[in-house]
Amino acid sequence: MKLWQFHGGLKLNGHKSLSSESQITPANIPPLLVLPLLQHIGEPTEAVVKVGDKVLKGQVIGHCREKDCSFLMSTPIHASSSGTVVAIENCPVPHPSGLTAPCIVIETDGEDKWIERTPIADYSTLSPTQLLYHIAKAGIVGLGGAGFPAHIKLSSKSIETLIINGAECEPYITCDDRLMREYPHDIIAGAQIISHVLGGTQRCVIAVENNKPEAYQALSEAAEGQLEVVLVPTRYPTGGERQLIQILTGKEVGRTELPAARGIVVHNVITARAVYRAVQYGRPLVSRVMTVTGKGVEKPQNLEVRFGTLMRFLIDQCGRGKARIERLIMGGPMMGFALPNEEFPIIKTTNCLIVSPADEIEKTPEPMPCIRCGACAQVCPVNLLPQQLYWYAKAKDFNKAQDYHIFDCIDCGCCAHVCPSHIPLVSYYRYAKAEIRASSQEHKQAEIAKQRHEFRTFRLERNKNERKEKLQKMKETSNASKEAAIKAALERTKAKKEQVASNEQK
Amino acid sequence: MMTAIALLAGLALIFGLLLGYASVRFKVEGDPVVDQIDAILPQQQCGKCGYPGCRPYAEAIANGEAEINLCPPGGEAGMLALANLLDREPKQLSVEHSVEPAKMVAVIEEKICIGCTLCIQACPVDAILGGPKLMHTVIAKECTGCELCVAPCPVDCIKMIPVPQAVTTWKWPYPIYKLSVITE
Ligand code: SF4
Ligand code: SF4
Numbered sequence A: 001m002k003l004w005q006f007h008g009g010l011k012l013n014g015h016k017s018l019s020s021e022s023q024i025t026p027a028n029i030p031p032l033l034v035l036p037l038l039q040h041i042g043e044p045t046e047a048v049v050k051v052g053d054k055v056l057k058g059q060v061i062g063h064c065r066e067k068d069c070s071f072l073m074s075t076p077i078h079a080s081s082s083g084t085v086v087a088i089e090n091c092p093v094p095h096p097s098g099l100t101a102p103c104i105v106i107e108t109d110g111e112d113k114w115i116e117r118t119p120i121a122d123y124s125t126l127s128p129t130q131l132l133y134h135i136a137k138a139g140i141v142g143l144g145g146a147g148f149p150a151h152i153k154l155s156s157k158s159i160e161t162l163i164i165n166g167a168e169c170e171p172y173i174t175c176d177d178r179l180m181r182e183y184p185h186d187i188i189a190g191a192q193i194i195s196h197v198l199g200g201t202q203r204c205v206i207a208v209e210n211n212k213p214e215a216y217q218a219l220s221e222a223a224e225g226q227l228e229v230v231l232v233p234t235r236y237p238t239g240g241e242r243q244l245i246q247i248l249t250g251k252e253v254g255r256t257e258l259p260a261a262r263g264i265v266v267h268n269v270i271t272a273r274a275v276y277r278a279v280q281y282g283r284p285l286v287s288r289v290m291t292v293t294g295k296g297v298e299k300p301q302n303l304e305v306r307f308g309t310l311m312r313f314l315i316d317q318c319g320r321g322k323a324r325i326e327r328l329i330m331g332g333p334m335m336g337f338a339l340p341n342e343e344f345p346i347i348k349t350t351n352c353l354i355v356s357p358a359d360e361i362e363k364t365p366e367p368m369p370c371i372r373c374g375a376c377a378q379v380c381p382v383n384l385l386p387q388q389l390y391w392y393a394k395a396k397d398f399n400k401a402q403d404y405h406i407f408d409c410i411d412c413g414c415c416a417h418v419c420p421s422h423i424p425l426v427s428y429y430r431y432a433k434a435e436i437r438a439s440s441q442e443h444k445q446a447e448i449a450k451q452r453h454e455f456r457t458f459r460l461e462r463n464k465n466e467r468k469e470k471l472q473k474m475k476e477t478s479n480a481s482k483e484a485a486i487k488a489a490l491e492r493t494k495a496k497k498e499q500v501a502s503n504e505q506k
Numbered sequence B: 001m002m003t004a005i006a007l008l009a010g011l012a013l014i015f016g017l018l019l020g021y022a023s024v025r026f027k028v029e030g031d032p033v034v035d036q037i038d039a040i041l042p043q044q045q046c047g048k049c050g051y052p053g054c055r056p057y058a059e060a061i062a063n064g065e066a067e068i069n070l071c072p073p074g075g076e077a078g079m080l081a082l083a084n085l086l087d088r089e090p091k092q093l094s095v096e097h098s099v100e101p102a103k104m105v106a107v108i109e110e111k112i113c114i115g116c117t118l119c120i121q122a123c124p125v126d127a128i129l130g131g132p133k134l135m136h137t138v139i140a141k142e143c144t145g146c147e148l149c150v151a152p153c154p155v156d157c158i159k160m161i162p163v164p165q166a167v168t169t170w171k172w173p174y175p176i177y178k179l180s181v182i183t184e
C-alpha cells in the first residue's frame, strides 16, 4: 500500500519496553471512587444520584441535560463499581489548572456487582441510528487522550475511510500495544461495528507503527483479510489524527476543518474495543486499559483501571519504589502534563501515568534567547514557523500569531524538543491560544450584553411612551367629558331659560 | 470637435449614473465609526467612563469629545485597540480610570432582600429577576459586573464577588522564566 509522509517529526527514544512485556492486569477495587462529572470534551453531566444512594457497577450517575445524549456534545458517566454514594462535591481533578470540579464520590462495597446489562445479539439487524443511541448511552469517548464523545464522530455522514489508530507514537505509553496483542479480535469486531454505524465505509484501515511487530502480527491474523492492517513508520507524532490521515491518504486536513468533512473518521484502538464491548456485552465504559510506568514504580505495567481510582492507590498496586516520587506526569512526556501530587482520580482520558524519582528526570537547562536557527521549523509536523509563533505569542500580538496559523499547532512539542535554546515554546502557544479563545468568548458575551442593554433601553422608552399616551388619553377623555358636562349644563340652563320665557309669555 | 464633446458628455453621463447607482447599492447604514468603536468597548454599560453606557461613550469618542482612555473594564488592551482603530496616540489610562478590575459578578443575599425592585431599575442589562415584595436574584450568566445595582440597595444586600475559576474557563498562564545571562 502506498504511504505518504508528513513534514518534520522526530525519532524519539521510546522507553516502551519498560511496560510493554507484561500482560494487562486488572486493577484492584479501591475503597473510594472519585468520579468527575466532566471527563470528556463538551458539556458537563448532571448528577442523577443523591448522597446515600446505593449504586451498582454500570449504573448511570451523571447524565446529559437531555434524555437522549446522541445529539449532544456530552456523554453519561457510570458508576465504576458497586457501593454507596458518600459525597457529591468539588474534588481535585487531573487538569493542568490544578482546580477542583464537581465529582461523585462512591464508597465501594467490594462486590463489584453489575447492573442489568442489555447486550445486542446481532448488531447487523439494527439501524445505524439505533446503534448510535446504544453507543451514546454507554458513555464512550475517544480514549486515545482527547476525550471527544465517540457518538459525535460516529454520526458523520458519507464517510469513505475509517482509520483505526494503533500508532501510539508517544514514548513510554504501551496500552494500545498491549491491547492489540491481547485482544485483536475485539478491536477488529469494534472496527466492523463502527464501520456499520457509519453506514458501511468503503475502506477500513488499522495503522500500527512498525516498532510493534507483535501487535501487527496479532491484528493481521485476527483480521483474516477482512480489513487492512498497515505498518507505518515509527516517527513522532504519527499517532496525531491529522498526521495519520496524511500518511495513509495523502490528504492534508486543516485545523479548522474536521476530518469527517473529507470523508474520513479516525478512532483509537481502545475506543474500538469499548464500542465492541458496549454492543456485544452491553457494557458501558467504566474502566480502561492504561499504562503505569517510570522508574518510580517497581512493576511498570498495563492495567485495566476503574475510573475514579485514585492515582495513589494505583501506584501502590504497581509497587511504590523506594525513592521519593519527584514528578508525576499524566499522558506522555511530550503532550502530557505534570500533577502536583497523587490525589487525583483516573478519568476516561488518562492513558498513562509516568512516575519518576529524581534520577529519571533530565534537568532542562535554563532557556536562552532565540538564535533564529530554524531547527524548530524543520521538525514541525504541520509546517508552521514556530520561532515566529513564539515571537508573537511572547509579545502578546495575537493577531499576528493567528496570521501565522497558531491554531494549526497541535501542541506536539517537537519544536521545543529540538530548540537549542531550550525555550518552552509550547507553553507560549498554549498561552496565546487560551487568550485568543477567551477573548472571542468575551466578545460573544459583550455582544449579548449589548443586545440586552439595547432591548432594555427600547423597553424603557416604550413604557415611557405608553405611559405618556395613557396620560394623554386620560386627559383627552376627561377634557371631553368636562366639555360635555359644560355643554349639557349650558343646554339645561338654556332649556330652563326658554321654559321660563315661554312661561312668562303665557 | 462636436463628436469629442458628445463623447465626453456621454462618458460623464455614464459615470454619473454609475456613481449614483453605487451610492444607492452600497449605502452604509448608521455610523460605521461609532459601530466599530462600540464593538471594541466591553459592553458592561457601567458608566465608569462618565457616559451613560458604552454606546454614548463610543459616540463621544467618534465626535472627538472624549479621550480613548476612559474605560476601566476595557483596560489597556481596549485602549490600544481603540488607538489602533482610530489612528490616535495611545494614552495611558488616567489614574481614576486605570484600575482594571477582575471580572466580578453580583450576588444578592436572598434572606435579607426586601423586594424593593430598586436594583432591577439600576441593572443596565436586565440581569436581575424578581417582583415587588419578592426576593430578587441575579442571573449570573448575564451579569456584566458593572456594580450599578450595589449602591441603590437600601439594605446593602448586594455583593460583588470575583467570578469563580472553573476548569472550563481556566486559561494557560503567560510562561514566566528567567533568561540565563551569558557571562564572559
Ligand atoms: S529552534 Fe529555538 S532557537 Fe532555533 S529558531 Fe526555533 S525557537 Fe529559535
Ligand atoms: S508544537 Fe506546534 S509549532 Fe511546535 S512543532 Fe508541534 S505543531 Fe509545530
Ligand code: SF4
Residues within 6 Å of the ligand: B041, B042, B043, B044, B045, B046, B047, B048, B049, B050, B051, B052, B053, B054, B055, B057, B070, B071, B072, B073, B074
Ligand atoms: S466604562 Fe463601562 S460604560 Fe463606559 S465604555 Fe467602558 S464598559 Fe462601557
Ligand code: SF4
Residues within 6 Å of the ligand: B108, B112, B113, B114, B115, B116, B117, B118, B119, B120, B130, B136, B152, B153, B154, B155, B156, B157, B158
Ligand atoms: S435593591 Fe436590594 S432589597 Fe431591593 S430588591 Fe434589590 S436586592 Fe432586594
